[in-house]
Amino acid sequence: MNYRIINYLAILLLLSQCATPIENCTDPIAQNYDASADKNCCCTYYQLRLALNHQWNDSTSFAYNNPFTDVNGDTFEIQDIQLYISDAHLVDVQGNTAEVYDSIFLIQNNGVSDWYTDDFALMSAGVLNLDLGDFFSLGTYNQLKFAVGLSPEVRQTDPNQVSDTEHSLYTDNALYDATNSTYYLGKLQFIVPSQLDTFDVFLTDSLQVQLDTTIISVDGANTSIALDVNYEKLLNGVTVSSTNISNMATQLKANLNNLFSLQ
Numbered sequence: 033m034n035y036r037i038i039n040y041l042a043i044l045l046l047l048s049q050c051a052t053p054i055e056n057c058t059d060p061i062a063q064n065y066d067a068s069a070d071k072n073c074c075c076t077y078y079q080l081r082l083a084l085n086h087q088w089n090d091s092t093s094f095a096y097n098n099p100f101t102d103v104n105g106d107t108f109e110i111q112d113i114q115l116y117i118s119d120a121h122l123v124d125v126q127g128n129t130a131e132v133y134d135s136i137f138l139i140q141n142n143g144v145s146d147w148y149t150d151d152f153a154l155m156s157a158g159v160l161n162l163d164l165g166d167f168f169s170l171g172t173y174n175q176l177k178f179a180v181g182l183s184p185e186v187r188q189t190d191p192n193q194v195s196d197t198e199h200s201l202y203t204d205n206a207l208y209d210a211t212n213s214t215y216y217l218g219k220l221q222f223i224v225p226s227q228l229d230t231f232d233v234f235l236t237d238s239l240q241v242q243l244d245t246t247i248i249s250v251d252g253a254n255t256s257i258a259l260d261v262n263y264e265k266l267l268n269g270v271t272v273s274s275t276n277i278s279n280m281a282t283q284l285k286a287n288l289n290n291l292f293s294l295q
Contacts, residue, residue: 061168061251080120080132080167081256082178085295086157089264094157097223100267108224108272110263114207115155115218115235116182116200120164122173122247122255130173130249132165138186138201139193141213148186154200154207157263167255173247176257180288181217181238188214207234220284222272231274233281239288258295265290 056069063076086094097109121129136150151164164178190213191203200206207216217235249255268290270283 077133077166077168078252079163079254080122080151080165081254082117082155082162082164083256083258083295084155084160084162085258085260086160087260087262087264089262094261094263096157099225100264102267102272103269104271106224106272107226108222110157110220111223111230112219112221113155113157113263115180116207116215117153117155117162117164118151118179118182118186119149120151120176120178122169122249123175123177124171124173129177130167130169130171132167134165136194136196136199136201138189140185140188141190142188144188146185152182152186152200154205155261157261161256163254167249170249170251173249174244176241176243176245176247178241179238180241180291181235182215183238186215191215209234222274224272224274227274229274231277233277233284235281235285235288237285239285241289241292243292243294245294260293260295261291262293263291 053071054066054069055071055073056066057064057075058069058072059065059075061077063078064074088094088098088100096111099107099109101107121131123129131149132151134150135147137145137147139145153162153164155162189201191201191206191208194202196202197204207219209216217238219235220233221230222233223230245257247255247257266284266287268287270280270287272280
């Protein structure tokens with residue numbers, strides 16, 4: 033018997049058992065898949081993404097603190113815009129729907145809890161790419177649907193029970209009405225220089241958006257839909273004044289249907 037060969041094989045076996053495992057993503061559909069990895073971690077996935085072009089009108093880009101004029105010709109500026117986006121679906125010609133694969137466990141103020149699709153995001157005028165979640169339903173779709181706002185159940189979430197400090201529903205990030213224990217749909221902050229006045233207008237009701245377009249989701253890329261966000265249309269017919277906040281909220285809600293369009 034060749035003991036030298038046996039000892040050599042034993043050493044090789046021992047070394048293979050002691051080798052440091054390669055730690056990386058082992059999921060073949062992930063963005064950072066590593067075929068050489070043997071210990072899974074850190075997978076990131078391609079996103080369902082809204083690529084946003086923020087504009088005042090069809091020819092002017094939008095920027096905070098630029099002077100605009102309202103329906104009465106009075107000058108105002110916008111300091112902040114935040115709107116919740118949720119419940120995003122792609123729909124194919126057969127009516128089948130696809131959504132993001134992320135989920136989140138939410139606890140309401142009354143203690144009721146459940147799992148929800150986690151495509152909640154806060155849109156602001158400074159965000160160009162709004163990622164809604166992991167998406168790998170490859171195919172061709174002809175319609176995009178999403179909500180501006182949150183469902184009635186999600187609006188009752190206790191933000192202090194959201195553990196992810198980066199999440200849009202987390203207490204420090206949220207548009208939350210602590211007095212009434214509910215989330216707002218969105219917020220706009222205005223300055224009226226002639227009145228030396230800064231004030232917020234909160235929106236409270238959700239709106240469904242439906243846009244017809246061809247969307248092709250392919251392997252190895254984010255599924256991105258390019259949208260124009262036209263704030264002139266949002267402010268159409270609105271009198272901007274701190275004495276008119278309730279009427280402003282009503283008119284802004286009515287104009288939300290015209291805020292988004294396909295590029």
